[in-house]
Amino acid sequence: MKIGDIIQRARARYSTQKPSLRDAILSHTDLMGSVSTPFAPLVNAATSLKPVRQLLDATLKIDHHRSLPKYSHGTFRRWYKSVAADQARYADQVAFFHGCYVNYNHPQLGKDLLKVLNAMGTGVQLLNKEKCCGVPLIANGFTDKARKQARSNVSSLHEAIVDKGIPVLATSSTCTFTLRDEYPHLLDVDNTGLREHIELATRFLWRKLDSGQTLPLKNLPLKVVYHTPCHMEKMGWALYTLELLRLIPGLELDGAGFALLRHCGDVRL
Incomplete structure (x- = not known):
């Protein structure tokens, strides 16, 4: 249920x-x-x-104690135009659903993903037309608008997955969960034949490394606590990210903080 x-x-x-x-x-x-x-x-x-x-x-009624997200001066999609031709040279290709956060707030995350994938011999394309996955609209009562955007995204996903034959990766677990599960279950938008080809970038990278591909990793002497996103946990994919982190030389994962972590705040779980 x-x-x-x-x-x-x-x-x-x-x-x-x-x-x-x-x-x-x-x-x-x-x-x-x-x-x-x-x-x-x-x-x-x-x-x-x-x-x-x-x-x-x-x-x-936006609480004044709240630190508002910072915007990037320029979007990820705009930057991508400068590297699109180079990305097309790779024989192995994936499509990247960057989401709103990468596009408007933190393009560097998308740039870093391209760098890692390129180091593994994989080029990155963007969806022809990408809209917000719809979670903010759903959470704030704009279900019809969310459904309209979902249909647009499904059309773009179909073009990448079916027409081009390439998988779609995302760095946001919420976007991934929404594209895969919320579209058919909550918005009644059919994604048959697409769902199994949409996955988190960390899962894709882990599977590549597990199959024998290599990635030159530098020593990173840090001790960190990792907060597993709720939607990643819901999909059962937290292990892939944790295993990737354990592959980084010098990086120490502190498990002591895991028990202290709380729900991220999305009541739709």
Whole structure:
């Protein structure tokens, strides 16, 4: 029984409260990212100011104690155009569902993934058209808009997986879980023939290494605690990331912190 799906379906069907302006702003990540990234230095500086945070709290009910995510000055997709031709030279290819966070907030994560995959002889393509996976829209009551975006994404996934014959990787466990499981179960968007070809980048990398491929890894003398994302745990794929981390020379995983970690906050689990 998928309790999270039942809760969301009940909310969508029986809620009498319309989404607020706050909900619209926080859930339309592509719109906000597209507007904010060209002016990222100004946006980041403004949202760091205490008076601005207090104003957002008073008008939109965004708690002033909350540190808002920083935007990148330029998107990942824009940067990718400069390396697209080089990526096409690799015989082995994958498609990358970068998600909103990589595209608007932390492009370096996507750049690092390309570097690792290239070192293993794999080139990276982007989906022809990619929209937010839909989780913010679902969580804030915009189910119809989420369904529309899901259908658009399924079309792009079909082009990569079926037409081109390449798998689709993601760095976000929430995006991965949504594309694979939430689309058919919660949004009634059919992804038959696509689901099994969508996976986390860490799982893909581990399988490559387990099959005999090598990756030159430098010594990294660090002691870290790893917080397994909830959706990664739900898919049963946490082991792949942990095993990858254990392959890094010098890196020590501290298991003492695992018992202290709490739920990430997404009530739809």
